[in-house]
Amino acid sequence: MNQLAKKSDNPLPKEIFKKGLELHHYANTAYPLNGTKVFKPFRTPNNEINQAATDTWQKVDELGLYIHIPFCKKRCLYCEYTVLPENTEELHENYVQLVLKEISLYKQLIQNKKTVGLDIGGGTPTALSLKNIDNLVSAVLKNQILDEKFDISIETTPYIAATEPEKIKQLKQIGINRISMGVQSIDPKILEEVGRIDNKTKILKQATENIRNADFKRFNVDIMYGFANQSIESWLATVQFTVDLDPEYITFYRNRYKGTRIEHDSKIVTLDEVNRQYDLAFDFLATKGYKENFGKNTFSKVKGDPGTSAYLTKRVIEGTPYLGLGLGAQSFSDTILSYNLGAASKKLNKYQERLNNNQFPLQDIYQIPTDEVMAKTICVSFYFGYINKQSFKKKFNENLENIFKEEVNFLTENNLMEHDGDLFKLTKKGKDNLTGIIPLFYSNRSKLNLLNYQPK
């Protein structure tokens, strides 16, 4: 333990800020930095997991839903998600049966509750047959009360969108109204370095055409920056190409190295470089009608539409609880954070075993105190580049400025964040120093953990 951590239980904002910048590949919107360590005291014993899950979801009256599909043709080297090594139709069928079973276990707890959105992610959810996707959607939405802004969003690879136009059409017909395509980069050299399938520009154009022919009006393209050896020219060529595809939304993801097979590469990627990549793309997108506030990751050219799915929008702005279904899925409510089996092992056997015994397939369930719920809620809100003070007050019955008095003062005095009506938002300087800002809202135990964190 370093000197500072020994000295005080309440580290100073400037120390945390400095450490967050030092750990700029780690102190991002994913909270906490080291869940197993920080949340250890709150872990529910295995024999109480079923009861804890039941009590939690019974109490929740509004939620978002997420279904995880862990299949990809090839695992990218930067992948931080739960993806299975096998990818056969037989396995797809078995997997869907298991998720349906999981849905049926939760149904008695969540049905007739207000549901803000459904995201189907992965992995590659469009790897499943249309029938399987439809079965999952119907089962999970049966007897749910849909919020007026409810939508269903699905992720696809360019290859599937380009080669299975009928499936894409039918996705729209079964009520999925937002589709997100992972392009990441058009640079073959970068794609090779990160072990990703090279979808030639012809495929990307065909995929876009098929998505438009299927009448999707909410189309997002994901692109990534912050890779080692990714030149500005390479990044801007991807941004330019993506703009030419003319999607309603473009989302930038900064590569997160933690726990991935290319974690060692993070050492050669500097904060200045990633800030420059973001800034150049940010300015360019603004000239093309995709205008957003500093720090936001999804750029929309539709007025009044943040571009994210309803599930994610509510999660980010209001901290709405979400239930994740499927292998390794994460769930978060006002009192618990949980991970399904498979999150650590990336294997199906235990998830399957638990469901076969009619038990929730949970690996860990942490009953966390309010400071942790606040920390996680705020960290995620930086996905939009701001904290909505009104939402914070509604959720926690407290003013943000009271709970984080020192931190808020530090941020305003240093021109890192500013008040703008209900929003406490990043300035340009704040955007450049985001990973110093985010941990200011960590719980004290998490701040101490950050100060002692040793990246691999």
Ligand code: SF4
């Ligand atoms: S496409 Fe996404 S989920 Fe699939 S292996 Fe690559 S990073 Fe992981």
